[in-house]
């Protein structure tokens with residue numbers, strides 16, 4: 001083998017920063033995670049997204065070492081840590097409720113991991129200052145946690161997690177205890193932090209699709225202790241592969257339809273909804289005549305004059321949402337509500353009016369009508 005081949009092989013073989021391989025976790029007899037596999041590369045942010053109780057925190061705890069898998073393995077940078085205690089794994093963890101040490105000052109909290117590792121005093125103080133600067137808390141070093149707001153406490157918790165320069169940062173719903181305004185600020189700060197840590201792999205647990213879309217390069221959707229779908233965030237949003245992901249990520253309109261011409265993979269195919277036909281993007285194999293669902297995102301749709309091409313409907317509701325209106329339209333066939341989000345414009349149709357819902361050339365996608373059990 002030449003050096004170049006060897007180099008290539010070595011590069012290709014660079015192990016993921018986080019490798020969760022077929023992990024199952026039980027609490028007593030109840031499985032909280034079943035045969036779960038996911039890799040996160042260095043520098044990548046992956047969100048674990050799913051409803052309450054779907055196993056997101058359990059997956060994160062398995063990586064942190066807070067729960068022990070009954071089967072499967074956890075590898076960090078290629079090193080099997082499945083049976084190592086949490087402190088031996090060298091990961092940074094931030095959980096929902098900050099969990100700062102109440103009797104220690106902000107600086108002492110941040111220094112904790114470094115002191116436990118017996119780092120020299122001078123190094124610790126430089127690093128603590130650096131971290132408090134990074135999270136905008138330099139002026140609070142001497143305060144105790146109870147003297148801080150929720151957002152400030154969470155900043156300190158993040159600084160503490162980063163103190164040991166972990167290659168892996170695990171964030172479990174870090175914004176959920178904050179009010180809406182603070183959450184938006186902290187989300188922007190997390191985006192900045194992510195960009196300042198280009199080599200750190202981040203696993204981010206959330207049930208909030210907005211947070212997942214804002215932060216993650218890839219999103220792993222979970223349901224009932226299992227991974228449902230995982231893909232690039234934008235692709236998952238635009239072309240959801242399952243009914244569950246289509247609804248959970250972005251609140252799609254899902255209309256029953258019939259495939260007119262089949263496809264073997266990525267293609268625009270014809271579908272019939274009631275008496276209307278339109279083209280929709282398919283990412284899997286679909287055959288002519290197959291019953292499917294067509295996923296229509298509310299913001300890609302518009303309403304037109306009843307003579308235009310599209311889905312004939314009656315407008316039944318108009319809801320003002322500040323920056324846009326949400327229109328509810330009852331489609332003629334099949335008789336079901338479709339939501340259309342339109343910007344603040346003059347001359348909106350009034351409830352009761354006949355309309356046509358116009359679907360853009362690329363804006364609809366095909367989803368199997370039933371998810372695999």
Ligand SMILES: Nc1ncnc2c1ncn2[C@@H]1O[C@H](COP(=O)(O)OP(=O)(O)OP(=O)(O)O)[C@@H](O)[C@H]1O
Pocket residue numbers: 027028030031032050051052053054055056057058059207
């Ligand atoms: N310590 C525990 N003992 C027993 N059952 C548990 C324990 N922790 C979690 N569970 C159960 O395991 C399942 C998965 O829980 P987990 O906390 O991983 O879900 P989650 O997706 O993170 O939910 P949430 O968004 O509500 O935090 C749930 O049914 C939960 O009730």
